[in-house]
Amino acid sequence: MFGRNRREKSPAAKAVVEEVERVPSRESGPWDADEPHPERERVDxxxxxxxxxxxxxxxxxxxxxQIVGAVVLFEGSALQVHAFAAPKRSGIWDEVRAELAEGVKGAGGTAEEREGPFGAELAARIPAEGGEQPVRYIGVDGPRWFLRAVISGKAAEDAGVAATLEGVVRDIVVVRGDEPMAPKEAIELRLPPEARQAAEQQDAGGDVPDLNPFDRGPEIAEIR
Structure with a gap:
């Protein structure tokens, strides 16, 4: 008798609903700069x-x-992170993961796919001076970007140390920008403001604090 008046949603309203339904709720990152994310101390x-x-x-x-990546050293371990451009409607981690596995095996190492805290990852052992080096390759597909993380050293096999470095990955914010970029093109990084100022002072011959802004991090099987 008092049935509700059913009105059809407009096409625009349906599109908004569908778009909201496609966006998953996330509790942790890596984050896109344009989405809400928790505040904490970060190097820009x-x-x-x-x-x-x-x-x-x-x-x-x-x-x-060109600065293309960063390395965090912690308790005898290294976390190496690089951000790349990716297609708007598809991720590239599946493709990159296969390329990494092929490259590691081609270099005489081993690579095994397994499930990790960020989804599928590679557990590898690569030839190194004095024996094989354990390495974890982690990939995260974001909106128009892809983040690759490589964990080596103690954390590659010690879950306690790894948890700290995994926490770093979860709180990274990627700033993709709006400029057109080819898939797999590295998102260029730059020195933080205080390090740029120190470098400028150094170029001018002034006294500068020892910030070590130009230290080169370790390269772990750089495969594109």
Whole structure:
């Protein structure tokens, strides 16, 4: 008798509902700069905001004069992170993971896919001086970007140390920008403001604090 008046949603309203339904609720990152994310201390590297805590040493990966990645050193372990452009409607981790596995095996190492805290990852052992080196390759597909993380050293096999570095990955903020980029093109990073100021003072011949902004981090099977 008092039935509700059913009205059809407009096409625009349906599109909004469908879009909301496609966006998963997330409890942790890596985060996109345009989505809400928790505030914490991070180093601003331009294309990436990297969490920092006491006991961390941060180094930079250089390709010529270009900064393309960062390394966090912690308790005999290293976390190497790089951000890349990705297609708008599809991720690239499946493809990159297969390329990494092929490259590791081609270099005489081993690589096994397993499920990790961020989904599928690679547990690898790569030839190194004095024996094989255990390495974990982690990948996260974001909106128009892809983040690759490589954990080596003690944390590759010690879950307690690994948890700290995994926490870093969860709190990274990727700043993709709006400029067109080819898939797998590295998102360029830059020195944080205080390090740029120190470098400028150094170029001018002034006294500068020892920030070590140009330390090159370790390269772990750099495969594109």
């Amino acid at each position: 590297l331009g294309g990436m905001r990297l969490p920092v805590d006491a006991g961390f040493e941060v180094q930079l990966n250089l390709a010529g004069d």
